[in-house]
Amino acid sequence: MNRIPPSSLRHPLAGAVALALVAGLTAGCTSSGTKEPGATPDPSVSASSESPGASGSASPSPSATPTPTPSPSPSLAGFSLADRSSRGWPDLSADLGVGREARVGQHTGYVRVVYEFTGSDAPAYQVRYVDQPVEDGSGNVSDVPGDVWLEVLVTSLGMPGESAPTPEDPLPSTLKGTGIAAASALWGGFEGVGQEFIGLTGGRRPFKVTTMTNPSRLVVDIAR
Template sequence: MTRSARRATVALVVVTVGGGVAACSDDPDPGPSPSPSVATSSAAPTASPTASATPGPSTSSPAATAIPTPAVPAGFALTDVMSPRFPDLGGDLGGVGIVRVGRHSGYDRVVWEFPGAGTPTYRVRYVDTPIADGSGDVVAVTGDAFLEVLITSVGIPDDGVARPADPTASALTGTVIAEANAIFGGFEGYGQSFIGVRDRERPFKVSALAGPTRLVVDIATG
């Protein structure tokens, strides 16, 4: 075989082998390879754990200690006290009311005693300022609260009758009464006195007694 014939034969073999390789692919063209999908996480961000607050020292104020309210004896109050017929005049008590102070369990007592036998009418109340009935002048009374006592019917003292003494400081020691005044005569039938009470307005009660005629004001000490 000549050199030219051998070249033609080799070329023919190469062409035949190449065509066979191409004929072995029976699958359709899949097209371009898709890009690998990248998983994107849509999960919400994990919340940071809540830090537990370390309790510090307690700043709450301790419970206030309740101050007990003093017990008020039965029948005592802070309101004005009047006899049923006041301001009508009562029986003739005379012109002088001597005064004394006594101590009792739970209260201190102020008593005015009159020489007459009539039944008194009265009004007892706390006032901001002691004012003299008739003149309108301020009356100097020792104490932190002031009870005004009006009582009827008080006349003019007899000639030569001295004004009764008020309780002494030693008689008032240990009581809630800073001052108490005797009654000496009246203005238009009304006798007037004041009780100076220590510290504050305190509950009180009033009563009228006979044999002898007396007006009694009891003041709670609690």
């Protein structure tokens, strides 16, 4: 009588179960050793290291640069169109010597004309707008360029001698862009009073007058 080997008596289901167990063990080893795409991030990575609002590869839009607000023009205190005279005008007690030079400088909001003399005292002055640049003494209309004119008068101004240097006028280059067409140095005085005119273009503009000493100077500031 032939014997059937024990292995051939195993139920087919038992073999299937054994195969399933082997497959499950193999799958378990794979999942514990390798991270799959989309796995939970390592908790050691701080969330604060992420850029807020960043998504994918999109570039952040640049922030708009604010347009600067223009600064208002500085207040020009003491400027007006009114005639200006020193206290006690005409005062003949000062000693201005003779004229040395006139110069023009540009500042924020105004243009400055400085008349300098060889003396040391504060000048006595009168500065005002006139309809025409009429010369004292002769009554002639002076040929001063400009649309309007500021008349500048100072007292106690001596007449320079024949050997005295000629007072220097402003350089033409310093007048560009100032609205001043002409501003000549005060030379000497007719009966002790020196007279000059500042020729302006573009109409009358507010102005103010100050004096300085050591050396004697008369300063006329004209709004731009």
